[in-house]
Amino acid sequence: MKKLSFISLSFLLFVLAGCSKDWLEEYTTDPARPSDVSVQVLLPSAQISFGMAQGDAVARLTSIFMQQMTGTDRQSLAHNRYAQIGEADFDQVWSDNGYAGGLYDLKIIIDKTEATSPNYAGVAKVMTAMYLGHFTDIWGKIPYSDAMKGADGLNPTYDSQEQIYAQIMTLLDEAIVNMAATTSAIKPGTEDLVYAGSLSKWTKLAHSLKARYMNHLSKKPEYNPAGILAEVAAGLSSNADDAQITFKVSPNANPWYQFNTQRAGYISQFGTMYSMMEGKNDPRISLYRSADSSEMPAYGSETSPLNLMTYAELKFIEAEVRQRQSSGAGAALRDAVDANMTSLGVSAGAATTYLNALSANPTLEQVMNEKYVAMFSHVEAWTDWRRTNFPALTVYPGAQFTEIPRRLPYPQNERLYNKNFIDLQGADGFLQRLWWDQ
Numbered sequence: 001m002k003k004l005s006f007i008s009l010s011f012l013l014f015v016l017a018g019c020s021k022d023w024l025e026e027y028t029t030d031p032a033r034p035s036d037v038s039v040q041v042l043l044p045s046a047q048i049s050f051g052m053a054q055g056d057a058v059a060r061l062t063s064i065f066m067q068q069m070t071g072t073d074r075q076s077l078a079h080n081r082y083a084q085i086g087e088a089d090f091d092q093v094w095s096d097n098g099y100a101g102g103l104y105d106l107k108i109i110i111d112k113t114e115a116t117s118p119n120y121a122g123v124a125k126v127m128t129a130m131y132l133g134h135f136t137d138i139w140g141k142i143p144y145s146d147a148m149k150g151a152d153g154l155n156p157t158y159d160s161q162e163q164i165y166a167q168i169m170t171l172l173d174e175a176i177v178n179m180a181a182t183t184s185a186i187k188p189g190t191e192d193l194v195y196a197g198s199l200s201k202w203t204k205l206a207h208s209l210k211a212r213y214m215n216h217l218s219k220k221p222e223y224n225p226a227g228i229l230a231e232v233a234a235g236l237s238s239n240a241d242d243a244q245i246t247f248k249v250s251p252n253a254n255p256w257y258q259f260n261t262q263r264a265g266y267i268s269q270f271g272t273m274y275s276m277m278e279g280k281n282d283p284r285i286s287l288y289r290s291a292d293s294s295e296m297p298a299y300g301s302e303t304s305p306l307n308l309m310t311y312a313e314l315k316f317i318e319a320e321v322r323q324r325q326s327s328g329a330g331a332a333l334r335d336a337v338d339a340n341m342t343s344l345g346v347s348a349g350a351a352t353t354y355l356n357a358l359s360a361n362p363t364l365e366q367v368m369n370e371k372y373v374a375m376f377s378h379v380e381a382w383t384d385w386r387r388t389n390f391p392a393l394t395v396y397p398g399a400q401f402t403e404i405p406r407r408l409p410y411p412q413n414e415r416l417y418n419k420n421f422i423d424l425q426g427a428d429g430f431l432q433r434l435w436w437d438q
Contacts, residue, residue, distance in 0.1 A: 037108075039108075039109045039112055039113060039117075039120055039124075039186065040186075040189070040191045041191075042105040042106075042108055042109050043105075043109060043120075043123070043124070043127075043188065043191055043192060043193075044191050044192070044193050045101075045102070045105055046101075046102035046103075046105040046106050046109070046124075046127060047102070047127065047192075047193045047194060047245060048102075048193070048245065049096075049097045049098070049101040049102030049105070050097070050102045050127060050130060050131055050134075050308075051245040051247075051255070051306050051308075052093075052097045052255060053093050053097040053098055053102065053131070053134060053135075054134055054306070054308070054379060055254075055255045055256070055306045055377075056093070056097075056255040056259070057089060057090065057092070057093055058090075058093060058134075058138060058379055058408070059255075059256075059377055059378070059379055060076070060256075060259065060267065061079060061085065061089075061408070062379050062381070062382040063376075063377050063381075064076065064079045064080060064267070065079075065082075065382060065404055065405055066273070066372070066381050066382055066385060066393070067271040067272035067273060067393055067396075068271055068272075068273040068372075068376055068377065068381065069267050069268065069269050069270065069271055069273075069377075070267065070268055070269075070270045070271045071266065071267055072265060072266065072267065072268045073265050073266045074263075074266055075266075076263070076266040076267050077266075080396045080399075081396055081398050081399045081400055082396075082399050082400055082401050082404075082405055082430065083400050085405075085408070085409065085430075086409070086412070087409045087410065087411055087412035087415060088411070088412040090408060090409070090410070090411040090412075091411045091412055091413045091414075093411070094135075094410075094411040094413070094414060095411065095413060095414075098131065098135065099143070099147060099148060102127070102131065103128065103131050103147075103148060104148050106124045106125075106127050106128045106131070107128075107148045109121065109124040110124045110125060110128070113185075113186060116184075116185045116186075117184045117185045117186035117187070118177075118178040118179075118181040118183075118184050119178060119179055119181060119184035119186070119187045119188065119199055120184065120186050120187065120188055121175075121178050122174070122175040122176070122177075122178030122179035122181075122199070122202065122206075123175070123179070123188050123192065123199075123202050125171045125172070125174055125175035125178065126171070126172065126175045126202055126205060126206050126209065128171055129168045129171040129172050129175070129206075129209055130209065130308065132144060132164050132167060132168050132171075133168055133209070133212070133213055134379065136161050136164040136165070136434075137216070137379070137383050137434070138379075138407065138408050139407060139408065139410055139424075140161045140407060140424065140432075140434045140435065141158040141159065141160055141161060141164075141424050142158060142159065142161075142164060143156035143157065143158055143159065143418075144159050144163075144164060144167060145157075145159050145163070145167070146159075154417075154418075155418050155419040155420045156418065156420065157420045158420065158422075158424065160435065161434055161435035161436065162435050165213060165216075165217075165435075165436070168209075168213055169210060169213070169214075172206045172207075172209055172210050173210075175202075175203075175206045176203055176206050176207070179199045179202055179203050179206075180203070187199075188202075193245055193246070194243050194244065194245060194308065195243070201236075201241050201243075204234065204235050204236050204237065204241050205235075205236065205241070205243050205308075205309060207231045207232075207234040207235040208231070208232075208235035208236050208309055208313075208314050209309065210231040211228050211231035211232050211235055211314060211317050212309065212313070212314075212317060212380075214227060214228045214231065215228050215317050215320065215321065216383060216387060216436050217436050218320075218324075218387050218388070219387060219436060219437065219438065220435075220436055225321045225324060225325055228317065228318075228321050229318065229321055229322075232314055232317060232318045232321075235314050236309070236310070236311040236314050237311070238311055238339075239310070239311050239312070239339055239342060239343045241311055242307065242309070242310040242311055242343065243307070243308040243309045243310070244305035244306060244307055244308060244310075245305060245306045245308065246303065246305045246306075247302070247303055247304065247305070247306065248303060249302055249303065250302065253302045253303070254299075254300060254301065254302060254303065254304045254305075254306065255306070256296055256299055256300035256304070256377065257300050257301060257302045257304065260294070260295060260296070260300055264294070265294065268293050268294055269288060269289030269290075269293045269294070269295075269296065270293060272391065272393060273372065273373060273376065273391075274288075274289070276369065276372075276373065276391070277373060280354070280357070281354075282354065282373065283341070283346045283347070283350035283351065283353075283354060284298075284340075284341065284344060284346060284373070287344050287345065287346070288376055296377070298344050298345075299376065299377050300377075307378060310339070310340070310343065311339050311343075312336050312337075312339035312340040312343065312374055313336075313371075313374075313375065313378075313380065315332055315333075315335045315336035315339055316332075316333070316336040316367070316370070316371040316374065316375075318332040318336075319332035319333040319336055319362070319367045319371075320364070320367050320368070320371075323362060323363070323364050323367050324364070329361070329362050329367060330358070330359060330360040330361055330362060333358060333359075333362050333366075333367055333370060334355055334358055336370070336371070336374065337354070337355060337358065337370055337374065338351060338355055340374040341354070341355075358370070364388065364390065365390045365391075365392075368384060368388050368390035368391065369390060369391050371384060372384065372385070372390070372391050385404075386406050386433075386434070386437050387436070387437065401430060401431060403431050405430035405431065406430065406431055406432065406433055406434070406437060407429075407430060407431075407432055407433075407434060408430070409429065409430070410424065
């Protein structure tokens with residue numbers, strides 16, 4: 001009996017070994033984890049991921065560093081003293097919203113579309129350049145050339161910040177060529193949350209980002225004023241070209257709104273910036289903070305857009321370059337402030353009064369102080385301060401450092417799980433200057 005059972009089982013295994021496994025597919029495929037996703041699904045996902053990487057934890061922390069707002073409770077209160085800022089605070093920014101999130105989605109898009117749909121690849125390259133710029137300006141050396149290889153590359157090596165900046169320029173130059181291609185099997189459309197598929201606006205943004213990152217090199221021999229102005233001329237040409245992500249109602253609300261409603265009272269709208277604005281009767285105050293100074297009407301309502309880059313920022317870049325060249329800074333500065341006020345909805349009369357008080361021949365400090373106010377809640381304000389030392393800020397009383405932090409700690413998971421991670425910050429940690437800051 002046992003012998004017959006063994007023979008029957010052996011026969012059954014033989015038959016099954018020769019049969020197709022097609023009948024197993026519906027059992028082995030998880031419908032909640034598709035093996036392939038269209039680029040039209042990946043792009044908006046990547047854009048939202050970048051929005052959270054730029055506009056959530058990092059923006060809150062650097063806005064406190066820059067005294068555009070004040071931490072008033074719990075860990076936000078400690079942030080005024082540059083305390084309780086841990087590695088784990090940045091795991092989500094780096095991984096979930098970055099390398100394992102939007103950055104990886106963008107790589108898939110580029111791989112899928114480079115050969116047959118260059119227009120789509122161009123958009124993904126611009127987004128990738130923004131990611132790299134954002135991350136390297138926080139941490140300095142970051143993985144890229146050896147990163148995002150899936151299970152075959154779990155321990156990527158690090159590229160220097162100088163190498164990352166070169167890669168940013170390469171991506172943006174390639175993107176400009178890609179978006180000019182007349183033959184593209186797939187073109188971005190309404191799934192594009194930034195420009196709804198407008199290739200002309202994406203091209204302008206690519207030139208504008210080149211101007212931004214070239215201008216970051218103001219302390220370096222590579223600084224090229226003429227090259228920056230050429231990119232400005234080809235860049236965003238009005239507020240209608242602003243690169244923004246517009247949020248919807250909860251749970252897809254603006255990140256500032258989510259924080260202020262979930263952590264009410266942690267951060268309030270006080271600080272050096274507001275003191276500067278009050279001294280100049282700045283009409284934007286009521287748009288930046290509510291009557292009780294706990295909310296951000298223009299930037300922190302449920303559906304407030306998150307600015308990635310604006311025409312106003314580009315005009316401030318032009319004003320800075322022209323001031324360094326001693327020609328035309330006053331007109332560019334006026335255009336920059338006017339663009340910012342117009343985008344916020346400041347009345348024409350109030351804007352004109354403020355604009356008429358601006359200097360026709362501004363100093364670099366005056367240019368950067370105006371940009372500091374206009375870049376409220378944007379990480380670029382921190383980058384500008386590190387480059388120029390404007391506005392003139394003093395360290396909070398009782399701070400654990402003698403200077404304002406110039407970089408943030410690498411994420412905890414990166415230190416623990418990347419075998420190629422080394423102590424890239426050194427003993428001075430938060431105060432170590434990045435490549436372009438030296």
